[in-house]
Amino acid sequence: MGPGGRGGSRAALSGGAGLRILGASLTYGGRFTVGDGDGRDGHPMVRVEGLRRSYGSGPAAVHALRGVSFEVARGELVAVKGRSGSGKTTLLNLVGGLDAPDGGRITVDGTDLADLGEEGLLELRRDRVGFVFQTFALVPILTAAENVGVPMRLRRAAPAEREERVRLLLSMVGLAEHAEQRPAELSGGQQQRVAIARALANRPALLLADEPTGQLDAETGRAMMELLRAVVRGEGVTALVATHDAALLDLADRVLELHDGVIVESAPAVTAAG
Ligand SMILES: Nc1ncnc2c1ncn2[C@@H]1O[C@H](COP(=O)(O)OP(=O)(O)O)[C@@H](O)[C@H]1O
């Protein structure tokens, strides 16, 4: 991978030409829309202010986040780095509405999560946020295509729409030929590509990925980050990606560093390949 590495072939997903990524032909026509906003309505995709989250209470309490504030603009890929235990997972779970903070505010796509009840949070997670986990979290008895289709079933999308989009997404991540295979019949890298396709199924505005390369070898991990980079650029989705792999940070637009529950550094990504 050359230095810089912005633009060029990584912008492969837009335009609908038969471009190649991860050795797979991408043939879908044109970009498809992601999310509700088009970036012209002024608010950032994510705004976090004074976020606090502790586990337990009293002297044994663990203060996982101790006042975290930042913004993610629409279309940005922001990496959250920090060693194990620094609060990355806690932060992503809060931003995605999987967990509630002890203090502070989270706004996603213009919605203050504190204003949402159970139902609203469920809809947020189903329709506006896509999650990618370190352990892929695919359903073992379902095929790759069925796994990608799950979020659309939850939304009760029409079967024809679902099937078309599943096909599109699988070819986008280079797995058109593997649609009928179950997770156990796929490599780790392929499983994570299925998970990325699934996360995009309902056209989320925001993609949250928690150490998506943590179980992959270096080369496959790099390819996964490049896929995320291409998805963010090509589809106009916004992404917040936790990683402790320094070699992947150059693919981010910006890097936030967490240390013991506080942001110690916010910097543009270094552009030299790692
Ligand atoms: N459910 C939990 N109960 C108690 N402590 C937790 C829980 N989840 C996380 N922690 C603690 O909170 C801190 C931050 O954890 P986490 O957000 O998982 O960090 P990271 O993802 O960066 O490894 C750690 O000290 C961890 O042990």
Ligand SMILES: [Mg+2]
């Ligand atoms: Mg974690």
